[in-house]
Amino acid sequence: VIRSIRFSLVVYFLLLLTLALGAAFGLVYSLARQTVTDKLDNERKRIDAQFTEKAHEEERRLDEKLLVQAQALAGLVQVQTDWPRLTGLRLQALGVLSVGATPQAPLLMPLWLAESVRGRTSWELSRSVLAELRFNETEVLPRLSPGLSADSFFFQIDSDWGSSYRSESLVTSSFPGNPRSFAPTAAIAHRFSTVELEPNLEVRSVQLKVPATRMLPFGLGWGRSHRGNDGRAPGTDSPRSPGSRRPEPGAPSDEPTPPAGSRPTEPGADVRGPDGSRAGRPEGPRFPAPRSPGEFELPMRPSLYIQCAVGLDEYRNTLAKYREARDKESHDLEARTAAGLANLRNRLLLTSTLTFAAAVLGTLLLVRRGLAPLASLGHAVSKVSPRDFRLPLGDSPMPRELGPIVARLNGTLGLLKRAFEREKQATADISHELRTPLAAMLTTLEIALRKPRRPEEYRELLEDCRLSAQQMNQIVERLLTLARLDAGVDLLRAQTVDLAELADQCAAVVRPLAEARGLRLRVQRNGALPVATDPDKMREVLMNLLHNAIQYNRPEGSIEVQVGRQDGQVEVAVRDTGIGMPAEVRGRIFERFYRADQARNEDGMHAGLGLAIVKEYVDLMGGRIVVDSAEGQGSTFRVSLPDPGKA
Amino acid sequence: MRILLIEDHRVLARSVRQGLEEEGFAVDIAADGEEGDYKARTAEYDVIILDLMLPKIDGLTLLQNWRRDGITTHVLVLTARSGVEDRVKGLDLGADDYMAKPFEVKELVARLRALIRRTHQIKDPVLRIHDLEIDTASRTVKRGGKPLVKALTPKEYALLEFLAFHRGKVVTRSMIWEHLYDDQDENTSNVVDVYIRYLRNKIDKGFDLPLILTRWGEGYMLRGDEA
Numbered sequence: 067v068i069r070s071i072r073f074s075l076v077v078y079f080l081l082l083l084t085l086a087l088g089a090a091f092g093l094v095y096s097l098a099r100q101t102v103t104d105k106l107d108n109e110r111k112r113i114d115a116q117f118t119e120k121a122h123e124e125e126r127r128l129d130e131k132l133l134v135q136a137q138a139l140a141g142l143v144q145v146q147t148d149w150p151r152l153t154g155l156r157l158q159a160l161g162v163l164s165v166g167a168t169p170q171a172p173l174l175m176p177l178w179l180a181e182s183v184r185g186r187t188s189w190e191l192s193r194s195v196l197a198e199l200r201f202n203e204t205e206v207l208p209r210l211s212p213g214l215s216a217d218s219f220f221f222q223i224d225s226d227w228g229s230s231y232r233s234e235s236l237v238t239s240s241f242p243g244n245p246r247s248f249a250p251t252a253a254i255a256h257r258f259s260t261v262e263l264e265p266n267l268e269v270r271s272v273q274l275k276v277p278a279t280r281m282l283p284f285g286l287g288w289g290r291s292h293r294g295n296d297g298r299a300p301g302t303d304s305p306r307s308p309g310s311r312r313p314e315p316g317a318p319s320d321e322p323t324p325p326a327g328s329r330p331t332e333p334g335a336d337v338r339g340p341d342g343s344r345a346g347r348p349e350g351p352r353f354p355a356p357r358s359p360g361e362f363e364l365p366m367r368p369s370l371y372i373q374c375a376v377g378l379d380e381y382r383n384t385l386a387k388y389r390e391a392r393d394k395e396s397h398d399l400e401a402r403t404a405a406g407l408a409n410l411r412n413r414l415l416l417t418s419t420l421t422f423a424a425a426v427l428g429t430l431l432l433v434r435r436g437l438a439p440l441a442s443l444g445h446a447v448s449k450v451s452p453r454d455f456r457l458p459l460g461d462s463p464m465p466r467e468l469g470p471i472v473a474r475l476n477g478t479l480g481l482l483k484r485a486f487e488r489e490k491q492a493t494a495d496i497s498h499e500l501r502t503p504l505a506a507m508l509t510t511l512e513i514a515l516r517k518p519r520r521p522e523e524y525r526e527l528l529e530d531c532r533l534s535a536q537q538m539n540q541i542v543e544r545l546l547t548l549a550r551l552d553a554g555v556d557l558l559r560a561q562t563v564d565l566a567e568l569a570d571q572c573a574a575v576v577r578p579l580a581e582a583r584g585l586r587l588r589v590q591r592n593g594a595l596p597v598a599t600d601p602d603k604m605r606e607v608l609m610n611l612l613h614n615a616i617q618y619n620r621p622e623g624s625i626e627v628q629v630g631r632q633d634g635q636v637e638v639a640v641r642d643t644g645i646g647m648p649a650e651v652r653g654r655i656f657e658r659f660y661r662a663d664q665a666r667n668e669d670g671m672h673a674g675l676g677l678a679i680v681k682e683y684v685d686l687m688g689g690r691i692v693v694d695s696a697e698g699q700g701s702t703f704r705v706s707l708p709d710p711g712k713a
Numbered sequence: 714m715r716i717l718l719i720e721d722h723r724v725l726a727r728s729v730r731q732g733l734e735e736e737g738f739a740v741d742i743a744a745d746g747e748e749g750d751y752k753a754r755t756a757e758y759d760v761i762i763l764d765l766m767l768p769k770i771d772g773l774t775l776l777q778n779w780r781r782d783g784i785t786t787h788v789l790v791l792t793a794r795s796g797v798e799d800r801v802k803g804l805d806l807g808a809d810d811y812m813a814k815p816f817e818v819k820e821l822v823a824r825l826r827a828l829i830r831r832t833h834q835i836k837d838p839v840l841r842i843h844d845l846e847i848d849t850a851s852r853t854v855k856r857g858g859k860p861l862v863k864a865l866t867p868k869e870y871a872l873l874e875f876l877a878f879h880r881g882k883v884v885t886r887s888m889i890w891e892h893l894y895d896d897q898d899e900n901t902s903n904v905v906d907v908y909i910r911y912l913r914n915k916i917d918k919g920f921d922l923p924l925i926l927t928r929w930g931e932g933y934m935l936r937g938d939e940a
Contacts, residue, residue, distance in 0.1 A: 494794065501793035505814035506725035512818050513732045530724045
């Protein structure tokens with residue numbers, strides 16, 4: 067239920083506006099957020115990549131450092147090892163030459179021979195006599211790397227000849243895996259791995275295989291097996307072994323492999339092996355599968371195997387720092403993004419609110435403006451009173467939408483005004499029509515009572531009184547008839563009537579009156595003409611028409627009544643040869659109290675109600691009455707009724 | 714005093730006429746506008762009583778035409794319409810008085826007399842000529858301070874009043890006749906001499922100074938103040 071156009075318009079408009087604003091808001095915000103989120107993701111990726119890069123860098127640095135240390139260790143171990151024994155052994159080879167001179171030569175001969183021959187025996191033999199590895203840690207370690215803590219630096223040196231050295235930090239543990247599992251052809255090789263030395267102690271380790279250079283020249287066989295790279299300093303790039311499939315450590319690699327078991331990003335998470343296979347746990351150092359003992363191959367030259375490891379704490383701390391920095395940057399970025407979004411949201415909200423407020427004001431103004439004509443129309447309508455039925459709209463033209471309403475209103479007001487005027491006129495007419503006979507009667511009575519009179523005089527005066535009273539009575543009767551017709555209580559009591567017969571009867575009643583005025587009255591009829599109608603009302607109609615025909619006829623004129631069928635209707639026409647009437651009179655002839663002429667007949671009984679009643683009666687009977695007239699040539703009133711024969 | 718009554722309601726016209734005649738007025742009746750117009754233009758009336766709703770020519774039109782044509786006879790409008798607007802309209806168009814139906818004949822007579830006095834520019838309703846007093850309101854006549862021995866009939870009074878209105882001037886027989894008798898009267902102007910004799914008998918008989926004088930060959934005259 068809409069109570070107020072203004073209110074509902076404002077509400078509906080604001081609802082629409084809210085929808086539109088909401089949609090715009092949502093769209094803009096979601097687009098902006100999408101963009102910002104995309105940017106944020108990119109930034110995050112960049113930061114992650116940066117972090118990964120840094121982690122790799124760090125790992126590479128760590129590995130390099132380890133390798134350098136391992137190589138340094140390798141150098142040092144060669145320096146410090148007790149070589150004299152080895153030298154002695156080497157000299158024994160010369161004994162071959164002195165077989166003849168040395169008494170025990172024949173004894174040593176097999177050994178020497180075995181020595182010169184490649185073989186297990188020879189190897190085992192020489193190994194057992196090879197030097198023990200020596201190492202002075204307290205002296206070496208500070209030189210190796212300043213600030214290196216002996217507790218977190220682990221190394222183990224093995225050799226082909228069996229002697230080995232373990233750093234003091236490796237008291238309880240040792241490097242797992244076989245350090246000798248390098249390809250035998252590679253003289254110098256290294257590999258990195260992350261291993262678990264002890265439970266909860268993960269370290270980054272490097273395994274380095276270097277030839278024990280100080281043992282040169284030792285044994286021909288060894289010398290022969292060497293492929294000419296002996297002179298190379300340890301630490302330089304190792305030669306490319308044709309069979310080696312292992313990626314070159316230190317060399318630029320396509321995909322930097324993080325140390326197994328300690329991926330920089332997420333330690334302890336799944337680890338991918340170099341072959342891409344999944345491994346459940348960090349596998350520790352990846353060594354070539356150990357060869358079966360039967361395949362044992364004697365190294366061409368004894369090698370030193372240096373395993374060297376540092377605790378991952380520092381590395382991890384650095385990584386953690388990087389991670390922290392990354393997280394911080396990420397976090398900052400997110401915070402900035404969120405702040406930016408919040409700012410955007412606030413701005414959108416503010417804009418929406420301002421727009422909304424402006425729209426509320428604007429809508430109120432617009433609606434007020436739009437409804438102004440309605441208000442002025444209402445004002446104008448409120449000014450309408452029974453005294454003034456005009457709609458005081460002034461000069462301002464009404465909008466097109468209100469045009470029909472205004473037109474209709476004006477029409478209705480016009481009707482109302484006419485009805486009001488008619489009512490007023492009717493009251494005036496009634497009082498006027500009643501006043502004249504009343505005045506006559508009162509005057510007559512006054513005269514009669516003024517003085518004693520003769521009986522004849524009284525009789526005359528009383529007769530005048532009776533005439534006046536009669537006239538008043540007739541007027542009252544007619545007014546009542548009309549009032550009953552207006553109220554719709556005058557019902558039609560229809561029965562079959564011979565219209566021709568009825569016309570005859572009426573003519574007979576008025577004929578004396580007509581003849582007294584020298585008028586000829588004629589009825590034209592063709593046999594009976596039965597119609598279903600109210601005979602009393604039909605008689606009243608005919609009598610009225612006949613009286614009028616007599617009243618307004620010229621002297622020596624004639625009256626003709628024609629009864630017959632016409633166009634499927636039953637028609638009675640009353641024609642007179644009177645003065646006729648002009649068109650404007652014809653239009654008003656059936657109005658109440660209208661008289662073409664103010665004349666009354668001699669008994670003063672015409673109040674202008676006769677034809678009004680005739681019209682009402684004919685309407686009530688479902689018929690039609692028309693009048694043809696030409697001024698000076700008489701008038702013809704035609705009453706047509708539905709023909710029951712046709713129905 | 715001769716009155717023209719233009720009224721189409723026969724009973725009313727008859728009653729008014731009878732009432733006025735009994736008051737000594739001579740009343741002509743016209744039943745429609747045309748007849749009224751004709752009579753007003755051809756005869757001399759002291760007052761015209763005009764109904765407004767008339768056949769053929771309505772009262773207001775008649776009034777308008779008369780005033781336009783210089784007919785200044787006093788007109789008393791008599792109508793069933795009693796609205797202020799109707800009254801104002803009638804007065805605006807030159808009516809001198811206005812009465813609404815129904816009315817009392819007594820009031821009509823009083824208004825007619827007032828109009829007649831206005832015609833003769835007399836304000837005092839009592840006319841005094843020497844020792845003769847004529848009270849036009851009560852229509853009583855005194856001579857020497859005493860009522861007349863024999864009262865005047867309405868016709869005699871009307872004759873005396875007419876002479877009094879024209880005192881000091883000669884009025885002809887036909888003037889008297891025209892003002893005292895309506896158009897339906899069968900009498901000739903000789904009847905005037907008869908009434909003058911009656912009047913002399915009632916007014917001058919027994920007094921030294923005769924007031925009704927005869928101008929032979931001209932007419933009669935009521936003695937003016939100078940003589």
